Amino acid sequence: MKENKTKYMILGLLNHQPMSGYDIKERVDHALSMFWNSGFGQIYPTLASLAEDGDIQLLKKESKAGPDRKVYQITEQGKVMLKKWLATPTEKEEVRYEMLLKLFFSSAIDPTDVIRNIESFQMKKQEEKIRLDMFCMELEKIMNESEDHRMYYLTARFGQKVYEAYLQWAQQAIDMLRENEEPML
Amino acid sequence: MKENKTKYMILGLLNHQPMSGYDIKERVDHALSMFWNSGFGQIYPTLASLAEDGDIQLLKKESKAGPDRKVYQITEQGKVMLKKWLATPTEKEEVRYEMLLKLFFSSAIDPTDVIRNIESFQMKKQEEKIRLDMFCMELEKIMNESEDHRMYYLTARFGQKVYEAYLQWAQQAIDMLRENEEPML
DNA sequence: GAAAGCATGTAAACCGTTACATGATTGG
DNA sequence: CCAATCATGTAACGGTTTACATGCTTTC
Incomplete structure (x- = not known):
């Protein structure tokens, strides 16, 4: 069976402070958007x-x-459930990259189109990385103030590292494809 | 509307050679498993x-x-559809990392449990990276032989870069948490 | 003779997204 | 007065996973 992780996301947020559904949506979009998403x-x-x-x-x-704005609170029972989940290592993390699926089959299209796709990926990640960098810098200052901040810092740092990898790869890939496209130098 | 990407995955594989559903499953599990998955x-x-x-x-x-083993073939119409999708940049790539969701809320549990979770992540990624490295080396040799190989190489290289980032982050995170746990040095 | 692999499929349950419905307040 | 924001919810649809059902062949 596939566990409903949205449940734990809500429990995790409510464990910090009581909130309404509307508040939760806002927190997800602002604080978790780099690795999670959820709709009303x-x-x-x-x-x-x-x-x-x-x-x-x-x-x-x-x-x-x-x-009416309905503000919810986590119960003791909920806390037990949350902590149990938190203390259990995630066993399989299945990610799906549509961009890589496309790339894998891209020998069927024009190399210039492939380059354009990678450039589009590159630009999007560049923009997002700016926000991540700022976030990381802010958190670095305050991360010793509480255990919360330390955890937030670690997640932001994860994003930073992975986005750096994205950008390095994208540039190398573009260079490689271009070199191959115009070998008359 | 959410486009059915599984459709394109099948089209992409059949564009290379005719296959049965069973073959497709095998190819997904072996060649695409790093960024895609699909069941019967x-x-x-x-x-x-x-x-x-x-x-x-x-x-x-x-x-x-x-x-009966039913072998399917892509049609001209299917090829048109596939190429159209391939040439369109992916607009939003939403990934979900359960591990980061947990980490974000982990101030609620014991730091030793947090470290154990990250170590579990680290070990899994280390193992998978070995396979990726071998794959990359093999592909590097033959990537100039065909456009197919070049694309396979690029996807494997993406995985390699991202996995390196995973491992670097994991080690830093563990070090940081340990340092904070035992500051009596 | 049992287990593993080959091979296809269906049905139920669940997860997640999108669109729809409602309605008050605040700011331009 | 119109748009944006606050605020909650439902319904329909579509994607995905899991379990179930079947049955042959090969290998140990």
Whole structure:
């Protein structure tokens, strides 16, 4: 069976502080977006099922604009579940790179198109890396202040390292393909 | 809408040579496993729908052991579709790292458990990297023989670079956590 | 004779995305 | 007054995984 990891993402965030579904979405998009994503269509139903199972509970309802803002809190039961998951090593991490799938079959298309695809990849990663670098620098200053910050730093650092690898590879790949395309030098 | 990429994976493989569903599974597991995965439960229905749409066609049925071995071939229509996809840059590549999600929340557990999790990650990646390195070396020798080999080399090289980043990060992370755990030196 | 590998497929369950529906408040 | 933001949710669809069902051949 495939465990629902969205459940643990919510538990992890609520373990830090009580939040609403809307808050959770914001945190995912801002703090976790480099390695995780989730939509409202997943968050709200998961919140409901976690509450039903007693892993979280409604702390309060606030009303400011539109529907009630429902703030949830993690329960002791939820904390136990979260910690159990956290302490278990991830066994298989299956990633899928559509870009590599394309590249693998790209002998069927024009080399200039292949180069364009890699350049597109390169540009996107370059942009994202700027944000990552800034994030890393900020976290480096404060990482000794708490265990939280130290963990955030480690995840940001992971991204930084991997993105560096992306960019190095992309440049080498482009150079190699270009060299091969125009060997009249 | 979310495009069915499994379709293109099959088309890409069949563009190289006619194959059965069983063959496709084998190729995915051996040649693409570093960046793609697929099960029979996906391959057979996709094969059926591609044949229905006229993107592939049944070349022959062979009988050796058990059910007929159904070998499929890509059609001209399928080739057009494949090439169109290949020439389009991938816009957003969303990866999910369960390991990083855990790490992000790991201030809630014992640092020794965090270290153990990272070590588990490190060991798995080390093992896989050995295979990648061998693969890269073999491909480097023959990559000038055909455009196919050149593309295979580039994908293997991508894996190599990224795995190097994984391992460097893991060692630094472990060192940092250990240093912090036992500061009495 | 049992186990592993060859070979195809279906059905159920689950995960995840997208679109839709609703509606109040705030800022330009 | 219109757009953006806050805020919650449902429904439909599509992708993916897992389990199940079948049965032959080869190897130990």
